Amino acid sequence: MEIPTIDFSELNGENRGKTLALLHDACEKWGCFQIENHGIDKILMEKVKSHVNSHYEKYLKASFYESEIANRLLTGCTTDVDWETTFFVSHHPKSNVAEIPNLSEDLCNALEEYIAQLINLAEKLSELMSENLGLDKDHIKKCFLGESGPSIGTKVAIYPQCPHPEPVRGLREHTDAGGIILLLQDDQVPGLEFLKDGKWVPIPPSKNNRIFVNTGDQVEIMSNGRYKSVLHRVMPKKNGNRLSIATFYNPATDAIISPAPKLLYPDQFTFGDYLKLYATTKFLEKEPRFESLKNMTNGQTGVVS
Template sequence: MATTPTLSLGSSIPVPSIKELLAQPLAAVPLRYLRDVDGDFPTAAGDSSVQVPLLDMAKLVEPQYQEIELRKLHDACKNWGIFQLIGHGVPDESQKVMHKKSQEFFELSPEDKKRYAQKPGSLEGYGQAFVISEDQKLEWCDMIFLKAIPTHTRKLEFWPKEQPHNFREALHVYSHDMRKTAVSIIGFITMALGLDSKDFHEAFEGGNYDVRMNCYPPCPEPERVIGISSHADISGITLLTDCGDIPGLQVLKDGRWVFVEPIAHGIVVNIGIIMEVVSNGVYKAPYHRAAVNRHKDRFSIVTFCYPTKKFDIKPAKELINSGSLPLYKSFTNDEYFQSFYERTKLSDDGVPFIDTLKL
């Protein structure tokens, strides 16, 4: 979940970091983190009987494979809304260095991390997102959230400087590598939809890229907490890399939660609500969440990819002109984000954000 430069998002109430809670022996999880057991809670073991689709971008760019691979991409976006991507062109070294710097950040002392803590009126920095009340259930996750692209949107007071060493340089390289991949995969996604990809290429080339680094510390009762609650992303697409081989990301598929098993150097791509609207509902923004582990830390880096502010959020005209009725309203970029952030200030009314966008 990410911000746009022009909106005032209110405050996220400061809460203890999980790392700090665990600094003292913790025999039981504090009540505020415990969730009611509903028979469908995260566990630390994946289900290998169902696999998230795997796409190879190296084949998508090859003319002899492209038609077949575009069909695979279309099926993945339509039936899953999420897929694993290899052959994406992001250098292994770029991922390796950024993963290392992310982990090093969370291993800093509490005092050093608090130098980059969120400030009132901003979600950027170190803390938790969208904590709006003192009795709200909390997630078992520490995070740092940073605007990365365009570079003029960066608030460097939240970017670690001295420690970890070269953190800023690593994130600069990583975010530009991820943008390049996002622009490419958006082009193929729109091709799979039968749309002219030129406008989308330009919209995401000049778009906003926000990065969230997550740390999920070990939990003595992993079956009774949630790392990140079930949600669909408001982005165009979201790119996730796991900083290790510990499964944690789960996606809701046909009413059951499926683990997305980490692939070395792979990128998990999921459709965001913006692309669900653009596709007029052909592609779905999947609900996903994060489980935690009893024994080990899990780290991940999430890049939220948004089109330029000039891009209106509405069903693509080619899909409507072909005879389909529009299923979603049309919004300017600002209207779309304002609608989302206004809802975060309210108590949960049980209505998914995507449903508020429908005609």
């Protein structure tokens, strides 16, 4: 079972329709996918990863192995802990970079440049998802705005090599609360897994700096369940540290979230009204029938073609 891969270079040519269909299928059936040829500077991506790994080795590694999390692994009390060391960078609406201890100027500068490019990719993805759902291309972007624009932040995580990985999780099973999550991950050490059709599917390390994307709970709500937020987890490994730089393109905290009206099922109709339409459209697609009911319940004249 191989995770879908979306080639963004195909969006400007004759394969645009096929690429959009692949993206739509990934959002509906997987809730995650990879992007290649995304346009983000790959040299810059390597700089970000290198600086984060250096930061871990210099400032986080020793304290992690002396931490309560590491001690609890030795005593077997690991059911409610995550084998990870992290820090969270808020980018918008307000930066907290100056408040995070020991971040080098090189790391801050590389991360700032990378995030600026990544936001453009996140916005493009939101437009493509809106288009695939039959909505105005700016629908998701507008819903995320609130008073001060979307909430954008990055969880920087290292999942250190674990001497006894069996009883612990790197990160316990969860769905993401927000919108669109874009992950720059390790190109050597695996560990990320997504639940697909009742089975845990390992996500391979990202070769050639592909961006891994998954959709959060708010996208599932806005799409009226069409696009899924999916359970995922991180499994620790005995050999090697796994790098994870996950950027969250989320709604503003004051953004009002609801399903797009165009995607809602019709409501407030009588079964008699439905039967009248059904009698003449029984062997046709049901979606136009539902659209006609929406029009009727909005006080408009419904016509089924």
